[in-house]
Amino acid sequence: MKPGSYARIFGSGPPGxxxxxxxxxxxxxxxxxxxxxxxxxxxxxRIAVVAVGAIAAVTLIAWSVRAxxxxxxxxxxxxxxxxxxxxxxxxxxxxxxxxxALAVALDHPAYLVWALVLHxxxxxxxxxxxxxxxxxxxxxxxxxxxxxxxxxxxxGRPPGSGRHDxxxx
Numbered sequence: 001m002k003p004g005s006y007a008r009i010f011g012s013g014p015p016g017x018x019x020x021x022x023x024x025x026x027x028x029x030x031x032x033x034x035x036x037x038x039x040x041x042x043x044x045x046r047i048a049v050v051a052v053g054a055i056a057a058v059t060l061i062a063w064s065v066r067a068x069x070x071x072x073x074x075x076x077x078x079x080x081x082x083x084x085x086x087x088x089x090x091x092x093x094x095x096x097x098x099x100x101a102l103a104v105a106l107d108h109p110a111y112l113v114w115a116l117v118l119h120x121x122x123x124x125x126x127x128x129x130x131x132x133x134x135x136x137x138x139x140x141x142x143x144x145x146x147x148x149x150x151x152x153x154x155x156g157r158p159p160g161s162g163r164h165d166x167x168x169x
Contacts, residue, residue, distance in 0.1 A: 053101020
């Protein structure tokens with residue numbers, strides 16, 4: 001991925017979205033051919049789960065955009081707000097919050113497999129974007145990546161403080 005404005009602003013989003021939709025279609029195809037596997041959770045529980053997941057995802061997206069406006073992406077390394085917990089909070093909103101909730105709401109194991117496979121696939125899809133950040137911010141990004149998770153917070157590691165990481169001493 002070259003550090004042009006497209007890559008800086010959109011990153012891994014477009015190819016990841018295409019993969020997400022394609023895999024969702026596969027999950028729907030599988031679910032349509034194996035109806036006996038449905039969990040039958042009940043409409044109320046399904047609606048509640050997807051509502052909580054959607055609200056949490058929208059909240060994380062809004063917090064992310066506020067912490068790092070689109071025009072600043074790739075220009076500075078922001079390590080505050082949601083970025084103190086995960087390196088990719090916009091993607092995390094979908095992968096870690098909305099997609100699992102949607103999978104539960106769709107009420108079939110094929111969708112849970114979809115959410116899991118998608119989460120794992122995105123660890124691969126995000127690598128060019130992370131190489132771009134490493135090339136631009138060097139050791140500062142390396143230290144940041146060592147203490148934050150990609151899509152889920154790292155347990156047992158305190159989040160960084162300040163807008164920029166202090167150089168290692």
